[in-house]
Amino acid sequence: MRATNFNRLTPYLFLAPALVIMVLALLYPLGYMVYGSFRDWDPSQSLGESEFTGLANYVTLWNDANFRESVGVTLKFAVSVVSVEMLLGVGLALLLDRNLRGMSILRTLFILPMMIAPVVVGLVWRYMYHPTVGVFNRTLKSVGLESVDWLGQHALLSVIIADIWQWTPFIFILSLAALQSLPRSALEAARIDGATGWQQIIYIKLPLMMPVLIVTGLLRLIDAFKVLEVILVMTEGGPGLSTEILALRISRTATEFRELGVAAAMSNYLLILLMLLTLFMLAYNRWQEYRAAKAQRIMEGGV
Amino acid sequence: MPKIKLENLSKRYGNFEVLHGVDLEMADAEFTVLVGPSGCGKSTTLRMIAGLETVSGGEIYIDDRPVSQLEPKDRDLAMVFQDYALYPHMNVAKNMSFALRLEKRPKDEINKKINEVAEILGLTDFLHRKPAELSGGQRQRVAMGRALTRDSSTFLFDEPLSNLDAKLRTQMRAELALMRQRVHKNMIYVTHDQIEAMTLADRIVVMDAGRIQQQGTPEELFKKPVNKFVAGFLGSPPMNFLKASVVQAGDKLYLEGEGFRLLCDALTQSRIASLSGSSVDIGIRPSDLLFDPSASSDNAIDINVVVSEYVGAQSVLIGDCSGQKVMVELKSDTPIALGEKLRFRVESSELHLFDTSSELAIS
Numbered sequence: 001m002r003a004t005n006f007n008r009l010t011p012y013l014f015l016a017p018a019l020v021i022m023v024l025a026l027l028y029p030l031g032y033m034v035y036g037s038f039r040d041w042d043p044s045q046s047l048g049e050s051e052f053t054g055l056a057n058y059v060t061l062w063n064d065a066n067f068r069e070s071v072g073v074t075l076k077f078a079v080s081v082v083s084v085e086m087l088l089g090v091g092l093a094l095l096l097d098r099n100l101r102g103m104s105i106l107r108t109l110f111i112l113p114m115m116i117a118p119v120v121v122g123l124v125w126r127y128m129y130h131p132t133v134g135v136f137n138r139t140l141k142s143v144g145l146e147s148v149d150w151l152g153q154h155a156l157l158s159v160i161i162a163d164i165w166q167w168t169p170f171i172f173i174l175s176l177a178a179l180q181s182l183p184r185s186a187l188e189a190a191r192i193d194g195a196t197g198w199q200q201i202i203y204i205k206l207p208l209m210m211p212v213l214i215v216t217g218l219l220r221l222i223d224a225f226k227v228l229e230v231i232l233v234m235t236e237g238g239p240g241l242s243t244e245i246l247a248l249r250i251s252r253t254a255t256e257f258r259e260l261g262v263a264a265a266m267s268n269y270l271l272i273l274l275m276l277l278t279l280f281m282l283a284y285n286r287w288q289e290y291r292a293a294k295a296q297r298i299m300e301g302g303v
Numbered sequence: 304m305p306k307i308k309l310e311n312l313s314k315r316y317g318n319f320e321v322l323h324g325v326d327l328e329m330a331d332a333e334f335t336v337l338v339g340p341s342g343c344g345k346s347t348t349l350r351m352i353a354g355l356e357t358v359s360g361g362e363i364y365i366d367d368r369p370v371s372q373l374e375p376k377d378r379d380l381a382m383v384f385q386d387y388a389l390y391p392h393m394n395v396a397k398n399m400s401f402a403l404r405l406e407k408r409p410k411d412e413i414n415k416k417i418n419e420v421a422e423i424l425g426l427t428d429f430l431h432r433k434p435a436e437l438s439g440g441q442r443q444r445v446a447m448g449r450a451l452t453r454d455s456s457t458f459l460f461d462e463p464l465s466n467l468d469a470k471l472r473t474q475m476r477a478e479l480a481l482m483r484q485r486v487h488k489n490m491i492y493v494t495h496d497q498i499e500a501m502t503l504a505d506r507i508v509v510m511d512a513g514r515i516q517q518q519g520t521p522e523e524l525f526k527k528p529v530n531k532f533v534a535g536f537l538g539s540p541p542m543n544f545l546k547a548s549v550v551q552a553g554d555k556l557y558l559e560g561e562g563f564r565l566l567c568d569a570l571t572q573s574r575i576a577s578l579s580g581s582s583v584d585i586g587i588r589p590s591d592l593l594f595d596p597s598a599s600s601d602n603a604i605d606i607n608v609v610v611s612e613y614v615g616a617q618s619v620l621i622g623d624c625s626g627q628k629v630m631v632e633l634k635s636d637t638p639i640a641l642g643e644k645l646r647f648r649v650e651s652s653e654l655h656l657f658d659t660s661s662e663l664a665i666s
Contacts, residue, residue: 183388185386186388186389186390186391188353188355188382188384188388189384189449190390191374191375191376192354193401193402193449194402194405194406195376195401196376199405203390204390207392208392
């Protein structure tokens with residue numbers, strides 16, 4: 001009896017070290033943050049010394065116009081980069097899904113931006129956007145056009161362009177992989193059924209790619225909500241609050257305004273938002289699996 | 304129905320030619336079966352007719368109109384694929400109506416057509432299922448149905464039965480034969496299975512190594528194969544081949560090999576008179592060997608039977624004749640014992656003779 005109990009516990013014993021590390025590395029900081037978000041907490045204090053304020057931080061934020069503006073900027077940024085990136089990435093994949101000479105080199109070139117460190121991307125774009133010596137304005141000038149105040153008047157658009165440049169390749173390679181794993185004979189059948197190139201894309205390719213596209217889009221969306229470095233380097237959130245996305249506001253609240261409790265509450269808002277997105281993604285996956293399982297059952301049931 | 308003609312059709316991948324000038328003419332509403340081992344070019348030929356592969360040389364004519372530069376959709380054909388190639392995201396009805404919907408035919412007409420075809424194929428209860436919710440045989444039927452809903456004049460089949468299990472394959476083969484009687488269209492069917500070819504075809508085209516070896520009715524090909532390849536490919540169990548030399552003794556000709564010495568009849572004698580002293584390959588169908596212990600050694604061979612494969616009414620004996628493998632097909636109730644040397648009579652008129660070097664039939 002004892003021996004069997006011990007045997008049954010053995011696997012958990014082996015799992016225990018990993019569990020301890022998980023708790024320490026993942027849950028402790030998270031719990032710390034949640035705990036801190038209920039307190040009026042200054043960096044000079046230890047968390048224990050800070051005063052408990054309940055939901056005050058959350059309520060303040062909810063009514064804070066600047067915070068709301070920041071959420072708005074973040075939403076605008078995330079939604080616009082992801083939709084443009086999806087369009088471009090999927091479009092490019094559809095265009096380049098063929099055996100052209102030098103295709104593999106081209107593909108490698110396409111995914112280069114993704115491999116560059118975000119800080120470097122920010123710096124490169126900041127210099128390219130420079131009002132006088134930047135390559136964009138110099139080019140505009142050389143063809144006799146007015147120069148554009150990229151990081152001033154059009155700051156949000158400029159950071160959106162930079163993000164699109166960096167992350168379209170991500171969508172592109174995943175879409176290309178999805179495209180190339182489509183059943184070839186179904187596409188051939190569509191050609192014989194009389195589908196033109198466009199009709200093949202709309203009726204066959206896109207619907208079959210959809211599961212991959214939805215997951216890719218959600219992953220990208222979650223990532224876009226957390227973007228920090230590129231914008232920090234390019235605009236530092238300015239001018240005004242025009243490019244102050246949430247991640248940036250959180251970091252500034254913590255370091256410049258020294259309000260750790262408020263920053264923690266902000267992080268929690270972001271976390272809840274992302275959690276909802278992730279749950280949606282998981283639910284979608286579960287639904288897919290459920291459908292596959294149902295199909296399997298029906299198949300086994302009747303011949 | 305339009306006439307389909309292939310003229311000197313060839314296919315190259317880079318410098319590698321896989322199809323070497325195929326000429327073929329298919330009669331109106333004929334069921335043509337392209338058959339051959341893997342890599343013989345039969346599927347490539349079909350896919351070129353379909354327009355899924357480009358043509359490297361030669362031309363395809365449909366009703367005297369060259370079509371090799373046309374898109375598949377402009378060739379007026381329907382195709383059934385080996386892996387069914389159903390659209391996974393559409394239900395059965397949508398799969399079958401895809402072409403009609405692309406043509407923007409009226410809804411009523413589409414529905415009528417689908418119900419009609421579903422009725423023929425026994426798919427009426429499954430119209431709202433997705434392909435993943437169907438069994439292999441049902442998917443096969445949907446693929447067939449998708450081709451049938453279109454009014455194409457030509458049907459192409461690319462090994463449509465090879466993904467099915469043996470029992471289902473036999474059943475679907477019979478259904479195909481039935482459908483073939485009802486549907487008056489050109490059909491081109493690719494398979495590696497010679498039984499499918501023999502049972503379904505009006506005309507069999509045997510291919511090997513990118514060339515047509517022989518074409519004709521199943522009976523022609525079975526009885527008068529032009530070379531050793533065709534002789535060995537068609538028929539199950541396959542034809543036996545024995546090495547022999549033509550020996551003259553007085554005014555008689557013998558085919559003499561290790562362990563046998565067959566006397567030629569007058570007709571055979573005239574066929575090989577000029578070959579006296581040289582060697583030939585003899586082909587004997589397993590069903591042409593008759594168990595006959597009292598036969599004279601002049602028209603019989605002795606076989607050492609090693610294995611007997613019981614298949615029901617018939618059995619297939621596998622044995623050897625002085626080191627050369629021989630198969631015999633005979634009634635299962637024939638009293639024979641394994642491990643013994645048995646005598647089998649063979650009429651010299653049933654022998655197929657082939658030139659040893661060119662492998663062409665000697666006639």
